[in-house]
Amino acid sequence: MNLIEAQTKDIPELKEICINAYSKNFYDHWNEGGLEWYLDKEFNKKRLESDLTDKNTAYYFINHEFNTVGFIKINNNSAIGSTISNAVELEKIYVLPECKGMGVGKWALQEIINKSAKDGKKNLFLSVIDTNVNAIAFYKKLGFQFHSKTTLDVPYFKEELKGMDRMVIELKE
Numbered sequence: 001m002n003l004i005e006a007q008t009k010d011i012p013e014l015k016e017i018c019i020n021a022y023s024k025n026f027y028d029h030w031n032e033g034g035l036e037w038y039l040d041k042e043f044n045k046k047r048l049e050s051d052l053t054d055k056n057t058a059y060y061f062i063n064h065e066f067n068t069v070g071f072i073k074i075n076n077n078s079a080i081g082s083t084i085s086n087a088v089e090l091e092k093i094y095v096l097p098e099c100k101g102m103g104v105g106k107w108a109l110q111e112i113i114n115k116s117a118k119d120g121k122k123n124l125f126l127s128v129i130d131t132n133v134n135a136i137a138f139y140k141k142l143g144f145q146f147h148s149k150t151t152l153d154v155p156y157f158k159e160e161l162k163g164m165d166r167m168v169i170e171l172k173e
Contacts, residue, residue: 001107003072006059008052011045014059017068018043021094029129034156062095062108069104070095072112080125080147084168087123088116109142117171124171127152130163144169 006014019039027035041047051057056077062070071094078089090112095105116124127150128135144167152162 001062001064001104003060003062003108003111006052006061006071008049010061011048011052013068014048014052014061014071015043015045017061017071018048018094021070021096022092024097025094029158029161031156031158037156038154060108060112062104064099064102064104069099070108072108074112074116076119076121078125080166080168084123084125084147086121087125087168088112088119088121090124090126093126105138106142113142113169113171117173120173121171123168125166125168127164127166129161130165131161136165136167139167142169 022043023035023039029035030038048059051073052059056075058074058076060072060074061068062072071092072090073092075089075091078087080087090109093105093109095108113124125147126139126144128139129152130136130149147166147168150164150166152164154162
């Protein structure tokens with residue numbers, strides 16, 4: 001397995017894995033028309049190009065046996081209010097459903113944890129849908145702890161799924 005940081009030349013491949021991995025995992029979280037709206041908003045060429053040229057944002061391809069099976073998006077310039085500083089935000093981590101349970105996500109997230117610690121960051125945080133018990137259990141196994149509640153503010157997303165838990169892990173070099 002390996003992580004490969006995406007470059008602007010990789011936008012077509014990045015767009016494809018982003019749309020595939022996200023839509024296969026969360027197609028049922030949206031009201032009618034919402035998934036298409038979100039995919040176009042988050043993963044259009046202009047948005048990906050903007051993200052990839054932003055020094056504080058990085059996308060990584062998650063590769064397993066020479067196939068791209070997921071992606072990670074991190075924000076290196078993020079904090080949760082005044083309570084957690086010098087932090088990296090894991091904005092997105094999605095693995096194709098057919099590759100779940102193979103240790104791919106665990107390995108990839110551990111690589112991001114290690115890289116962030118090596119880069120001098122003190123914390124890594126994320127937000128997860130508070131009813132997604134499998135994802136919460138996954139993050140807890142890796143050492144993340146509950147930090148606070150928030151709400152997803154995105155149109156077309158099903159109202160009952162907008163509750164979010166913020167989770168954080170303290171990084172050690």
